[in-house]
Structures are given as C-alpha cells and as structure tokens.
Amino acid sequence: MSDLLQQLEALQEKALAELAQASTTEETRAWYGEYLGRKGQVTALLSGLGQLPREERPVVGKAANQVKMALEAALQQRQEAIALAEMERALEHEHVDVTVPGRRPVVGKYHPTTAALREIVDIFVQMGFQVYDAREVETDAYNFELLNFPPGHPAREMQDTFFTTNPDVILRTHTSPGQIHAMREYAPEPIRVILPGKCYRNEDVTARSEMMFYQVEGLAIGKNITFSDLKGVLLNFANQMYGEGRRIRFRKSYFPFTEPSVEVDVDCILCGAQGCRMCKYTGWLEILGAGMVHPVVLRNGGYDPAVFSGFAFGMGIERQAILKRGIDDIRYFYENDVRFLERVA
DSSP, X not given: OHHHHHHHHHHHHHHHHHHHHOOSHHHXXXXXXXXXXXXXXXXXXXXXXXXXXXXXXXXXXXXXXXXXXHHHHHHHHHHHHHHHHHHHHHHHHTOOOTTSOOOOOOOOOOOHHHHHHHHHHHHHHHTTOEEOOOOSEEEHHHHTGGGTOOTTOGGGGGSOOOBOSSTTEEEOSSSTHHHHHHHHHHTTSOEEEEEEEEEEOOOOOOSSOOSEEEEEEEEEEETTOOXXXXXXXXXXXXXXXXXXXXXXXXXXXXXXXXXXXXEEEEEOTTTTTSOOTTTTTTTEEEEEEEEXXXXXXHHHHTOOTTTOEEEEEEEEHHHHHHHHHTOOOXXXXXXXXXXXXXXXX
16 A cells, blocks of 8 residues: 555656646646546556555545645646746737837729729810710611711721621710710700710720720810810810820811811820830820711701801720820730739829
8 A cells, every 4th residue: 555655646746747847738738648637647556446455445545536636736727827828928929019100001093994084084074074974785876877877888897896686786886876865965055075985896806906995075066166176175185184285286087977087196295206116206196086077967966057066076095094104005904913003093
C-alpha cells in the first residue's frame, strides 16, 4: 500500500510540474489525455487497486481521488489563466489605433460614356434644348421612309440594320427617328430638343465601330432659322466641350434628311492642330454631322416648310469621349476592364 501511495504522490508532483509548463490550450488538452484520460497515467496506476487487500483499498482509493481532484482543479486553473493570456494577446494584436488616418473608401464613378453624355446634355440644356426620350425599337417608316429614305434608297445600305421577325420592326440605326416623334408631338409649335440614346447596326466590331453605340441627336425648328444659327450652336458646343478658342470647319456631305448637309470638324485638341496620329496629321477631328432639315422631313413631321425651317445634328457619344481623352479603340468602352474605366472616368 505504501508503495502505491508513494507512486500517487510522485505522479501528482510530476503532473503538476508539467502542467505548469503548458502555455497553450492545446498543450493542456494533451496533458489531460496523458494523466487524467481513460488511458492516462492516473487511471493506469489505479488499475492495480484490486490487487490490494480489502482493508487497504479505501485508504488508497481516497488518496487516489484526492490526487485526481487536485489535478483537475490545477488543470481548470491553468486553462483559465491560459485563456486569459490568449485573449489579452489577441486584443493587443487586434488593437485599433484611432489616431491612424483612415483609408479613403473606393467609390464608384460614371462610365466614360455616361460622363460624356451628361456633359453633352448639360451643354445643350444651357442653350435651351430639352431632352426628348425616343424609343429604341422602331418601324421602318420612322427609321427610314419619313426621314426621306424611300424603299430601295442607296443610303439605306450605309446603315446595316438589325431586323426582327416582323420585317417592319427594327432596332433603330440612328437617333434621327426621334425627330419625327418630337415634331409630331409638338407641331406646329417651335421646338428645340436633343435626343440621346442607343443605336444598333449590324457591323463588324473594330477599333472604330461597334454594333451598339450611343448618339445624341439635336433638332431645332421655328420661323426664320438659318444655317448661321446652326453654326453658332455648334461653335458654342465645341468651345464648351473641348475648351475655349476652338475653331470648327464645315465640309459638304450628304444625309437624306438634311439639305444642305455638312460634316463638322474641330481643330485637334491633342496636337494643337499641328498634326498627329489621332487627327491623321490633318490638324482636324471630325465630331458630328449636321444640316438644315429637309423640307420632306419637315412636312412628314407636321410643319409647313414654306413657314418653318430648322436644323439638325447628330454625334456619337463614344466618339466625343475618344477625341477628348485621346482613346484609340472604341472597344475599350464595353470590355469592362476596370483599369481603363478608372483611367478615363
């Protein structure tokens, strides 16, 4: 019996010494398995209790329980101390220094197309134009015939069209059909409107063309409106869009819905009109097409061409952004490359 009691005492001292060296919760769990678990040393030592005489068993059993209770109490105390230390280390590691400057949150930006559209709209609104929202799905009549594109007209081939299952219903190829809608809504009152929106053409996607793109159409109708009024509006637009001191030039062109028709250039803002790759070394950048509203279109819109006159213009929104920011590929606008969007936004 005395040998067993001495072994219990020695085991207790050894266990307490090892427990004092434990510094993590995982180490205390391993210690528990070593000494107090079902296969631990205390259990193994007590397995010989049945070999003692009956009268010695209560004494040894009581001593064994005291050792076990002492070890369990010591384990609980050690685990609490370790848990407290681990919590303090975690709090110290996760400490927030309120004096450190904060990080500026990342905020969203307008897409370059949206930014250019808003800028263009703001300029024309300042000049008294109203925004008119026109539909993207059109009939052949509004998209072509009422704009002086009769069936078989060769100019239709310039705008490769997306047709629906109904051959008379198409995706608009330009924003010009909105002219007829606006005129028929307001005639015979004078109007000044811009019509921004998406257009669709069945074209190969290249650095200069997309099958879906944005345009802004402009239309002004009243009495005694002349080509000089058109020139003044576009010169004012160029100076506000591209900077004061801009020069513009008009080149004769052809559009079925205007007569006379012109294409408008602005002196290159990238090279100061000295010639560069963007302006093809001419010193000029094409920005839009324009002209005086054709009498046939005026009549189709509900205006008497003998009394009313007007001008119209149309521009690609992506093109304005390309020219202003020196972008060399229209495909960048719709590839969703965050690097490009952050650079030009």
